[in-house]
Amino acid sequence: MTNQIDTNKLKQAEAAASITKDMIAQAIEQSAANSTLASEALKQASFEVAQIQTWISQVQSELQTQSS
Numbered sequence: 001m002t003n004q005i006d007t008n009k010l011k012q013a014e015a016a017a018s019i020t021k022d023m024i025a026q027a028i029e030q031s032a033a034n035s036t037l038a039s040e041a042l043k044q045a046s047f048e049v050a051q052i053q054t055w056i057s058q059v060q061s062e063l064q065t066q067s068s
Contacts, residue, residue: 004066005059013055020048 023045030038 005062009055009059013052016048016052016055020045020052023048 023041027038027041027045030041
C-alpha cells in the first residue's frame with residue numbers, strides 16, 4: 001500500500017496560515033489606533049487557525065490509518 005496524503009488539505013492549511021499571518025500583522029498595526037478592528041482581525045485569525053488544525057488533523061488521521 002502506498003502512503004498518499006491529501007495534499008489539497010495541506011495546501012489549504014498553508015494558504016490559511018499565510019492569511020492568518022496577515023491578519024495578525026493587521027491586528028498589531030491596528031492595536032493602537034482601533035482596538036475594534038484589531039479584535040476582529042484576531043477573531044478571524046483564530047477561526048483560520050482552528051480550520052488549519054482541522055485540516056492537519058485530518059491528514060494525520062489519514063496517515064495513521066494507512067500505517068495501520
